[in-house]
Amino acid sequence: MKRIVLMGNPNVGKSGMFSRLTGAHVITSNYPGTTVDYSRGTMHIGGAATELVDAPGTYSLQPSNAAEEIAAEMVGTADLVINVVDATNLERNLFLTLEVLETGKPTIVALNLWDEAVHQGIDIDVGSLERLLGVPVVPTVGLSGQGISDLIGRLDEARPTSTVAPMDAEERWKTVGRITDAVQTITHRHPTFRDRLAEASVRPVSGLIIAIGVIAAAFWVVRLIGESLIQYIFEPLFELYTPFVLYLSDMLGPGLLHDILIGQITDGGIDYVESMGLLTTGLYVPFAMVLPYIVAFYLTLSIMEDSGYLPRLATLTDTFFHRLGMHGYGIIPLFLGLGCNVPGVLATRVLETRKQRFIAATLLGISIPCMAQIAMIVGVLGSFGMQYVAAVFLTLAIVYLTAGLVLNRFIGGECPEIFLEIPPYRMPGARFTLKKTWMRVRGFIMEAVPYLFLGILIVNLLYTAGILDALGTLLAPLMEGWLGLPAEATTALLVGILRKDLAVGMLVPLGMTPVQLVIAVTMLTMYFPCIATFAVLLRELGLRDMLLSAAVMTGTALLVGGLMHMVLAGFFGGGL
């Protein structure tokens, strides 16, 4: 099968183009480095299947980080290259274009973001550019699909360049300048409100004020949407569902099957959190407690990603992250990790060195709860008062900071500085935002629910076999003596390896005090990543670093848990 590779600078819309050409759905955002690995898809040209590869963005074929290395390798394997060029920034993009042309691969150039260029008063003479480069050039708008059929129609005209010969870097820069001067006319315009806002949001003082506003608004929106979905949609749905479950319970009668499907019935009613049946807790936790917040979070994240705000936040927080051994771009894995740690760990690839990636991944595993877990923490602890929820997040924030400072000191390696292009602000489109949110929510449903079912099944079987009680007794000295938790909480911590949201729910029937719950859910976040995160950490860090990272997590969790036991007992009174 023939292979076409999409090549271009970071954040020029390659992934959007990929979605357009293949119909496959990949995540696109308005910041450099969204694609850290390549994606493949199939497109049909004149009936023949062709493989299309979406390479990570690169400024040059001489790579300066891991993602760029992948991109540079991809060119060698291509039968045809679609070079995606940012029409609003032609001069800089042409350097890579020339490098690609010099490889002698058949190439076609997509002059993307054409609408923005027109809007900015940039006029490019496409015919002349085509003659100078010696390959077809097609203006496109990846977002709206404009020009995409032209691009497909002209793919068979793609050929090795007849006008560009291999040259050294200095000559290449001169050629870039010559071509740009020949084809581009810029009509200057006055700075718009958007330009002023763009500058204000990266300046130290105004930027900080805007950042606080944006983050506060994001929190507020997530809570509002999450709570509204629960109150007006999911709770009423489960009320309609209850009679059906009770009927089924009567039909089944007592026994193992009843325990697995329905779980424990209390006083003739159903406690959906505590009953631990597949059709009760197994559906209620993911759909009525977690899903509403997942929807709310990803909707908000998508808007932040597509607007182009995140690189600005990275600039503002750079000084802070630098102290922790990373740089401002460490905010990307942190934000994605708040949704789910798995994409968070993958996003650590935006950082350049082993040291930075190790710190980012370890801090993620140790102190960033995913949205599923956050939803459960708010759901379970919130009823006792928000100060308990705050105690959990304050502790995690202190751990993030302290562990970062310590790791920065003791982990060897380089800490390169931030080096980041800030994209223009763009208004996120409703259709794209909803589609992206749906892709991620669907991902949650497909992956979380089966694990949750598995977790409930295992708990029921182990419980029946008496293994859980034995484990509880074994770990009792640690749990009771050091952490101040009941021995039964051991079970929840073990289930946390499978699904942390379910594990938080399992703490409810133990009748713990709010302070004990605070300690337990904090431990649950810190002591070990869930199995899905563990798998991707192992892949990204390698066995040795993964073991080191896991040791840091478990060690810190035990230390912090013990401290919390002592401090909180004093603070909230001795009555743990």
Place this chain on the structure above:
Amino acid sequence: MTTELITLQAGTRAAVAGFTGSQGFAWKLRTIGIREGKILTVVARHPFGGPVVVSVDGRAVTLGRGMARRVLVDVQA
């Protein structure tokens, strides 16, 4: 007068004169659009050892303080 980019206050316009440090560093900056002869504007300079934001050809780039020390510029009137 040639000086280091790090010394410029926000709002200053300057022409890129050259780079100190490794070839790889100069390469990285040139490919992102910061290269000899280009006019840049300092958009922001963050305190406490924070980064510098410059605008070149209408595009903003954030670079760490150490990097800004290795970019030589001629201040424009």
